Amino acid sequence: MPGKKKVSIVIPSYNEEDNIRPITEAVKNEIENNLSEYDYEIIIIDNNSQDNTRAIIRSLCAEDKKVRAILNEKNFGPDNSPYYGLMQASGDCAILFCADFQDPLEMIHKMVREWENGYTVVTAVKTESQENKLVRFFRTIYYRLIKRISSIDIIEHFTGFGCYDKKFLDIMRSLDDPVPFLRGVVAEFAGNRKTIEYEQQKRRAGKSHIGFFTLYDMAMRSFTSYTKVGLRMCTFFGFGTAAVSLIIALVYLIIKLIMWDEFEFGIPVILVGMFFIGAVQLIFLGFIGEYILTMNQRSMKRPLVIEHERINFDVDDNND
Known part of the structure; x- marks a missing residue:
């Protein structure tokens, strides 16, 4: 009109x-x-x-x-x-x-x-x-x-x-x-x-x-589009874990050198450490994958x- x-x-x-x-x-x-x-x-x-x-x-x-x-x-x-x-x-x-x-x-x-x-x-x-x-x-x-x-x-x-x-x-x-x-x-x-x-x-x-997976997708889209904390968290936590692991390794080495016959590392300690580091890596790979998925979707320029x-x-x- x-x-x-x-x-x-x-x-x-x-x-x-x-x-x-x-x-x-x-x-x-x-x-x-x-x-x-x-x-x-x-x-x-x-x-x-x-x-x-x-x-x-x-x-x-x-x-x-x-x-x-x-x-x-x-x-x-x-x-x-x-x-x-x-x-x-x-x-x-x-x-x-x-x-x-x-x-x-x-x-x-x-x-x-x-x-x-x-x-x-x-x-x-x-x-x-x-x-x-x-x-x-x-x-x-x-x-x-x-x-x-x-x-x-x-x-x-x-x-x-x-x-x-x-x-x-x-x-x-x-x-x-x-x-x-x-x-x-x-x-x-x-x-x-x-x-x-x-x-x-x-x-x-x-x-x-709108089900759980749709809500999850929307949440991840906001997370990967407007935050840097996910990737930086991976980086900082990686450095922190490496530092803590190095300190623990040095402590174990010193104790072992001082108490060579009495001190044993123990398989449970090694297994716990391995599973912990593996779990952290998988979680952070998931974070990185979400960022890469969003980048991939944007680069394809689909309607x-x-x-x-x-x-x-x-x-x-x-x-x-």
């Missing part, structure tokens, strides 16, 4: 057949009721859902040309797909919003109002959550650890839910990173940033598809996602 600024709402989905229509309708109502002065588009990027989600998305797109869809060829993970969806936004600002109703709808207009005040990025940070208390406890430990050892100021309990100015979206596009870590990108490049706190809700329907189909992107906004 001529003369109106535009808000893009990006909704990633994967097996959300019970949520995708209600969340789309709820987002439309939120914008029409509280941001009526704005034009808008809703971009649903589906990560190769195996249920009825895609059929519902096609139906939504047929009913309303403001609803647009990108259907991925396969599941490209919970990082690449949302990042790619943001890069397709054509609005003056874009909001990344989850499909399961864990993000409060009223945060949409609150973030836009803060963006109107000139902030490049408005980040939504969870101060409370209705998720499992033990899970939140471990998340808190992770965030505080990675923040302490990171070279940038990592944002605690920030999932990517936020409002991004089109200038920041241009920065995201220019990075050309095949393994992007959105939370790290925001922490590193968004200097003019505003934080809004919120309480995360429970999923309305379905269950989360973030491969599209199977896109719907309604060729529609003229002025005719919506």
